[in-house]
Structures are given as structure tokens and as C-alpha cells.
Amino acid sequence: MVTKGKEIYRGKAKSLYYTDDPTVAIMEFHDDATAFNGLKKGSIQDKGHCNCQISAIFFEKLKERGIRNHFQGFVSEREMLVNCLKILPVEVIVRNIAAGSLCKRLGVEPGVVFEKPVLELCLKSDELGDPFINDDHVLALKLASAEQLSEMKEMTLKINEILKEITSAANLILVDFKLEFGVQDGILYLGDEISPDTCRFWDADTKKVLDKDRFRNDMGEVTDAYQEVLQRLRRLT
Numbered sequence: 299m300v301t302k303g304k305e306i307y308r309g310k311a312k313s314l315y316y317t318d319d320p321t322v323a324i325m326e327f328h329d330d331a332t333a334f335n336g337l338k339k340g341s342i343q344d345k346g347h348c349n350c351q352i353s354a355i356f357f358e359k360l361k362e363r364g365i366r367n368h369f370q371g372f373v374s375e376r377e378m379l380v381n382c383l384k385i386l387p388v389e390v391i392v393r394n395i396a397a398g399s400l401c402k403r404l405g406v407e408p409g410v411v412f413e414k415p416v417l418e419l420c421l422k423s424d425e426l427g428d429p430f431i432n433d434d435h436v437l438a439l440k441l442a443s444a445e446q447l448s449e450m451k452e453m454t455l456k457i458n459e460i461l462k463e464i465t466s467a468a469n470l471i472l473v474d475f476k477l478e479f480g481v482q483d484g485i486l487y488l489g490d491e492i493s494p495d496t497c498r499f500w501d502a503d504t505k506k507v508l509d510k511d512r513f514r515n516d517m518g519e520v521t522d523a524y525q526e527v528l529q530r531l532r533r534l535t
Contacts, residue, residue: 300317300318300319300322300324300373300379301317301318302315302316302317302324302373303315303316303317303318304316306323310330310332310336310424311327311328311330311331311332311345311346311349311491311495312325312326312327312328312491313325313326313328314326317379320382321381321382321482322370322379322380322381322382323379323380323381323382324373324377324378324379324380325377325378325379325380325491326346326376326377327345327346327347327349327350327353327376327377327491328345328346329341329342329343329344329345329346331345331495331510331513331520333510333513333514334514335424335427335428336424338513338514340513342513342520342521342524343521344521344524344525345495345520345521345524346376347375347376348493348494348524348525348527348528349491349493349494349495349524350372350375350376350377350378351375351528351532352492352493352494352524352527352528352531353369353378353491353492353493354369354372354378355531355532355534355535356461356464356492356531357369357488357492359460359464360457360460360461360488363456363460365453365456365457365460365488366485366486366487366488367487367488367489368380368381368383368480368487368488368489380489381480381482381487381489382482383480383481383482383487383489384480384481384482385422385478385479385480385489385490386422386441386442386446386450386478386479386480386481387421387422387423387441388419388420388421388422388431388436388441388442388447388450388478388479389419389420389421389422389428389476389477389478390417390418390419390450390451390454390476390477390478390479391417391418391419391420391474391475391476391477392415392416392417392454392455392457392458392474392475392476392477393412393415393416393417393418393473393474394411394412394415394416394458394462394472394473394474395409395410395411395412395471395473395474395498396408396409396410396411396412397409397473397474397498398474398498398511400416400418400474409505415455415458417451417454417455418430419431419432419433419435419436420476421435421439421441422478433447446479446481446486449486450477450479450486453479453486453488454477457477457488458472458475461475461492461497464531464534465499466502467534468527468530468531468533468534469501469502469503469530470499470500470501470502470508470527470530471499471500471501471502471505472497472498472499473497473498473499473500474497474498475492475496475497475498476496476497477490477492477496478490493524494508494509494510494523494524494527495509495510497509498511499527507523508523508524508526508527509523509527
């Protein structure tokens with residue numbers, strides 16, 4: 299059993315803590331919620347618990363399919379033990395269906411299904427508002443090596459196919475999602491979380507929104523949406 303130490307980092311929705319093992323950390327999920335690059339702030343009851351549990355289910359199923367990720371086990375219902383990674387400052391976004399900012403930026407009607415996934419890259423920077431970047435930016439700014447960038451994109455496409463299978467079995471549509479990657483001992487791992495905070499999920503029958511868009515757009519029933527996603531995924535385990 300590891301011992302929880304000092305806080306390493308506190309983000310908008312999670313905190314990371316040292317342990318007595320330098321190779322692992324404890325990630326704690328909070329109920330705090332933000333949107334629009336921190337301009338909107340609030341709290342979603344039970345969000346931390348739901349996101350921790352949902353992320354663990356996805357991480358375990360991805361690991362079964364050969365996707366390296368940082369999840370090692372639970373510490374509590376809203377805390378998980380993870381590899382201590384050096385996170386690369388590049389967010390990889392996958393869009394299967396047009397929604398959110400893409401519609402505003404490119405004038406695409408919401409709900410348009412893409413023939414193949416659209417990958418986007420963002421600089422992980424709260425101060426700059428996570429601006430969109432391309433491969434050349436990543437390499438010029440040395441945000442990741444060419445090999446790391448290639449592996450991240452390859453892993454992301456595999457992850458997308460696996461997550462679509464899982465969510466389809468739970469009668470959910472995986473609209474889009476954001477991933478983060480990190481390195482430990484020179485090996486690339488999937489990190490962060492996979493939850494309604496970082497993904498768009500719609501009910502497959504009704505297209506009801508079951509993610510953080512309910513908070514972003516004041517749609518109500520936010521906690522119910524997170525709990526619904528967790529309950530559906532638990533039925534698959």
C-alpha cells in the first residue's frame with residue numbers, strides 16, 4: 299500500500315500527489331468543473347467519483363487490447379494509482395462527428411458524421427487557451443519528437459476504434475474526445491482521463507447529451523448524465 303504524499307500539481311479537475319514510490323503517483327478527481335478555458339466555473343455533484351470510475355473502466359479495457367496507459371489501480375473511489383509520467387504538452391483531439399468548437403470554426407453543421415476520424419492537435423497551455431497547432435509546430439517547438447508524435451497519432455486512432463466499440467455496446471455514441479500522453483523511462487503512455495469531462499457522449503437512440511456539454515450549455519441534469527454513463531459502462535464489466 300502506497301502512502302499519499304505532498305501535492306505535485308492541482309489542475310481544473312484533478313490533483314496529483316507524490317507517493318513513497320517515485321515511479322507512481324496518486325491522481326485525485328474533484329467535483330470542480332470549468333468550461334470555455336476556465337471562464338465558466340462551478341461544481342458538479344459526484345463528478346469526481348464518476349470520472350475516476352469511468353476512466354478506470356476505459357483504461358482497463360484499453361490495456362486488455364494492448365494500449366499502454368498510466369492506470370495501475372484504485373486508492374479510493376475517486377483516487378487512482380498511476381504511473382508518474384512526464385506529460386507531453388500536446389493534446390490530441392479525435393472528432394468522429396461534428397460538434398462544439400469545430401462547428402463554429404469551420405462552419406460545419408452539428409451532427410455531421412465524418413467518413414474517417416478528424417485528428418486535431420492543441421498546445422496544452424491554459425495561459426494561451428490551448429491553441430490549435432499542427433505537426434510542424436510540435437516539431438519546431440520540440441513539444442514531442444517525431445517518433446513520439448507518430449506514435450501518439452497511431453495510438454489515438456487505435457484508441458478511437460476501441461472506445462467506439464465499448465461505447466456502442468453501452469448504447470452510446472462517441473462524438474469526440476481529447477487525449478494526453480506522457481513518458482516514463484522513454485516509453486509513451488496514455489495518461490490523464492477518459493470521461494464525460496474529456497469526451498462527448500450521446501445516447502444512441504435519442505441523441506441526448508451525456509457529457510460536460512450539459513454544464514457548458516446550462517442544460518441541467520449534469521450529475522444524472524455522468525452517473526448514466528458510469529452505470530452503462532459498469533453493465534459491460
